[in-house]
Amino acid sequence: MQLQKSLLTTTLLLAVSSLTVANAAPITSDSFDVLLKVDQTCTVVTGATADIGLGTVAAGQAQLVGSEKTGSTIITTNCSVGSSAKITLQPVSSKSTDGTGKLKGSGPTTGQEIAYKLTSVSSAGPAWGTATPVTTAAATNYATGIATTVYATVTDTADVIPGDYLDTVNVSVTF
Known part of the structure; x- marks a missing residue:
């Protein structure tokens, strides 16, 4: 009986031992990264810039005290965090680099022009063109637009044939 108990115990120990070895497979692991590249950007909010x-004004009086003709609009940009937009302006009429342009007449006023200038800070502020860009403050988040005011001021008397005069200004942004 003792021998039988001993054999039974040995058999049980071998069975438990084989189960433990079979269930104790080496533990393996792995890992992976999740990657995203965020590019720097600054864009003009399209359609948000109103005409100036x-x-x-009565003909010949655009520069008389009290009738100076100045207007403004706001250019809104969205930039990645920490980025600043460098905004350049170029009047189509003159393709000037210093922000000077010419309001041109159409129809009966074709060939007539009225000079104007683009500036930043105020109507008497620094010229704003392609050679003299304006740099915005650094963005704190992309969703918050950065508003930058541009001023247009008539720089001659407007002693021209009465009618409507206009020019287009192209806006470019780099960062």
């Missing part, structure tokens, strides 16, 4: 309306 300079109003109405």
Whole structure:
């Protein structure tokens, strides 16, 4: 009986031992990264920049005290965090680099021109063109637009044939 108990115990120990070895497979692991590259960006909010309306003035009086013609609009940009937009302006009429342009007449006023200038800070501020860009403050988040005001001021008397005069200004942003 003792021998039988001993054999039974040995058999049980071998069975438990084989189960433990079979269930104790080496533990393996792995890992992986999740990657995303975020590119720097600054964009103009399309369609948000309103036209600059300079109003109405009597012919020859655009520069008389009290009737100076100045207007402004806001250019809104969205930039990645920490980025600044460098904004350049170029009047289509003159393709000037210093922000000077010419309001041109159409129809009966074709060939007539009224000079104007683009500036930053104020109507008497620094010229704003392609050679004299304006740099915005650094963005604190992309969703918050950065507003930058541009001023247009008539720089001659507007002693021209009465009518409507206009020019287009192209806006470019680099960062």
